[in-house]
Amino acid sequence: MCILGKDxxxxxxxxxxxxxxxxxxxLDGDSYVLTVKEExxxxxxxxxxxxxxxxxxTPPSLVAHLTAKSKYGxxxxxxxxxxxxxxxxxxRLALEIVNLSNExxxxxxxxxxxxxxxxxxxxxxxxxxxxxxxxxxxxxxxERTIYVPILKQVFPNYDELAEKWSRSNIx
Numbered sequence: 001m002c003i004l005g006k007d008x009x010x011x012x013x014x015x016x017x018x019x020x021x022x023x024x025x026x027l028d029g030d031s032y033v034l035t036v037k038e039e040x041x042x043x044x045x046x047x048x049x050x051x052x053x054x055x056x057x058t059p060p061s062l063v064a065h066l067t068a069k070s071k072y073g074x075x076x077x078x079x080x081x082x083x084x085x086x087x088x089x090x091x092r093l094a095l096e097i098v099n100l101s102n103e104x105x106x107x108x109x110x111x112x113x114x115x116x117x118x119x120x121x122x123x124x125x126x127x128x129x130x131x132x133x134x135x136x137x138x139x140x141x142x143e144r145t146i147y148v149p150i151l152k153q154v155f156p157n158y159d160e161l162a163e164k165w166s167r168s169n170i171x
Contacts, residue, residue: 003030004062004120012059016150018120020055031117033069037092037138041108042099047080049094050109051138052116057090057147059154060127062120066095069115076101085118088129088155090147092138093118129155131164 004012006027012018019032026033034052042048058064066083073079080096095116099107109115136144152158 001121001123004122005030009120012120016057016059016154017055017146018057018059018062019118020057020146022054026114028117031119033114034066034093034116034118036109036111036113036115039108039111041106042077042097043106044099044101044104047096047098050097050115052093052095053112055091055139055143056085056093056118057150058085058087058120058130060087060129061122063087063123064118064120066093067117067119068095068097069117072097072107072109072115075107076103077107086130086132087123087127088131088161089135090139090144090151091134091136094134094137127155129161131161131168133168135165135168 006029009027009032013022022032026035034054037051037053040048040050056064064085066085068077068079076099078098078100080098085093101107155161
């Protein structure tokens with residue numbers, strides 16, 4: 001297992017749209033910095049899901065891990081969920097956060113703010129793509145159709161997967 005560097009990320013972004021849309025300036029060494037879809041204010045002890053603006057696709061040979069930018073941890077935000085993105089997942093990411101600020105004041109994260117790093121890591125073995133209920137989360141029907149040709153290309157068993165997604169009330 002190894003973390004992919006900037007040149008590999010750019011190649012995969014161009015080939016498979018692993019980050020869409022993307023901004024070259026948000027490539028940060030060995031990660032990409034996802035931004036916030038909508039402005040969010042959290043009051044003290046309030047929990048919310050912060051949604052990424054970008055769509056993420058994790059090809060079958062990869063998994064991804066998320067870490068929030070330390071700026072927000074220093075403000076008092078705590079991150080509640082495990083920060084793993086399964087291979088085969090497509091959708092906008094939800095990062096569960098809670099305001100634990102010592103000042104007990106609201107914290108606002110603005111639309112477009114760089115918020116979380118995503119690192120892609122190689123995996124070994126047969127692909128076991130994600131088929132759970134969050135596949136295609138927060139995507140429009142039009143955005144889903146962008147990924148159908150890519151999914152057919154990377155998953156020889158696409159029809160079987162599409163059936164599983166359909167049974168999960170996803171497609």
